[in-house]
Amino acid sequence: MSAANAIHLAVTAMVAVVLVFRLAAVRRNPGDPAVLALFLATLCFQVALVLGYPTWYWFVDRLLGGVPCLPQFAQYAAVMAMFHFASVFALHLVEPDPEEVRRGVRRHRWLVAAALALLAVTYLAGPFRLGMRELGWTGQRDRGVLAFVLTTQLYSGVVLLGMVRLAWRHRRIERRFLRLGLRFLGVGALFGFLQGVHKIVYLAALVAGHPLPWNENGPKGVQALFLLPAVLCTTIGILLPAWGSRIALRWSRERSYRRLAPLADALRDVLPAGEPPRGRRSRLRNRVIGIRDALIGPLRAHLSADVHDEALDRAVRSGASADEAKVAAEAACVTAALTAFRDGVTFSRQPALTFADDLDAEASWLARISQATR
Template identity: 30%
Template sequence: MDSSDYYIPTVALLIGLAVKLPGLVKDWRDPLIRTVCLVIALGSAGFFFAAPPTIAAVNQTTGIANFSSPLVYSIISAFSAFCLLLIVHWRGGPPEYVRRVSRRWQAGYFLVVIALVVLFVLGDAPVDRHTDFDTYYATTPFIREMIVLYLLAHMTAALVTTGLCWRWALQVRGWLRAGLWVLVVGWLLNLTFSGLKLAAVAARWTGQDWGVLSTTLAPLLSALAAPCATVGFLLPLVGPWTVFNWRTARTYRRLGPLWRELSSASPRTPLAGRIPWHSSLYVRLTRREAGIQDGLSLIRPWLDGAVRSRAQTAAEAEGLSVGEAAHIGRAAMVAAAVLATRQDLPAKPLIPPEHAEIRTLHAVPLDVSLALRTSEIAAAVRESSAASPAEDGEKSPA
């Protein structure tokens, strides 16, 4: 594998960590959010320190041959442990049960990390190996045990996490289920990674050379597994947030024509006041919806049921449904009232709308906004109805 095959996943995981950092700052006491961030950070660190250039730099800096090996093994073991802890916290249950299981996994993998360091100190690995440490020292006393312990610890985490995610995915729906299935794929890749490594090590014990499994195939699977794990953990957290903001943005955009129409009725007084640039989409939508309601109240004295009736009749004559025609009629009525308000014409509609119609108008701003944007009938009726009052207003003083 090239160095980029290690550093690209590192950057990808760091991007995933950046997505979760605002949530960590906001709810840093939440063990679930802390564990998610720690898992992503450890995954990124694992790829970074496993890259051959980083291995060479660490070994040279410390002055200890193959110092990177126990370092990388410890990081990956910690990553495995915190993935298990994340699943336990994520799934939940009685607090005492969650604490008890979490402590057991923490203690077990803490002992694994200590054992890895002790075995490395007891062993002898004088020749720096940047890519094939596992197979090169597969028969060296103590180093051999360190390699096998690391692989078995990783396989254990992969097996347990895959089983937990598989069973849980069968019980839930939605984004959580999607995330769990992605995690299953990621941990099956991790399990295959460990299996290939262990097979290559075992082959060395029998005098055979299966180094390609450890140095080529296994790292490729690991590079695929890390993004799967990150996506799997983030999907149930980011997915609903993304859908909510997408729907909010779509509604905000669709209300634009009605918002702009009503804003023109009182250009000197913004309907919702000044909105700070850093406001969220939800805040912007809320302010826009409130402004639309205020604008409808502002033009209410100029709303003319006759305008609505003419536009609705014209829409029905073109073959539109009753519902679509009704929305076009309301859009034309609103547009004519806005023009009358802006021109300061007398507020004397020929047929004042009924209270039920006013309530409906306030309840369906999206449909009215869409009709304003797309309906030629609404525009035509608005223009013709705006011209008539203006002419009457000119003749009456004479």
């Protein structure tokens, strides 16, 4: 097996895995047009990859009765549909105005419909008329075949250039992983655009009677130099907004769980252990609930507002920010309360502790107090 075929199979397998995850996302979000567009773009990409592998190409060719170049036509149509759905996905992802999204989607629909109609006409005028079973690696001088190839390249170039412009226009978007995903998507689209330019130049040189001294595609074709980074960057750009945030959230929760250990250990004698945790999120939630239960339950009467206020005042005088001063004050108050709990000392006035709105914010805040008590 050649290196090009091995890489092709590896990319096909990778896209198949992504397709399974995208199908699961569609089932979880049946009414989300962005999720559906991404799934359809991935599906079309998989169809194009399958038809681009020689063994599978000829299998489909035999399955379709040997109609001239019909698998090639299907592959080109799948590529164009992939770019259409990818551009629709990108539009839904970054455009905040719903009306602008609707107008953009309508424009893309008209454009891809016209391009597919032109592709069908050039297919009949070129490969079908000549009875070709496949397009050669070194190109073809027939005008119908050239028009067939150029239709796909020109449409793809227009859409890819639009995606590059979209990524550049929204390069400073606030959401971190969306911003990074758009950058990768833009770089992938740029490589795809350059591949299209190279193909057009290659065909122009062939028509002019001065063919370039290398194959454009095939096992030794130079298009891999453009397509491999295009596929890699585009795949990363598509996956990063969703998977990057999930990985970051999981890492953040694992880090918060570890940082809560000093405070949880210190409060172990105050509150008995709860239910055994199930999963990472449950483990973190149990630890946060256990700490909060100790602070508002058995330890509440031993918390001193005077200790809290004095620690807050010291932190402010030392130049700490308001947020850092609150952390220092609550940490000092909890540390003193643990001593008071062991000595049986209670106080008449308790401080108002800080509470967050959700699990992750609460875990992050308590983790800062936990580290300050060390």
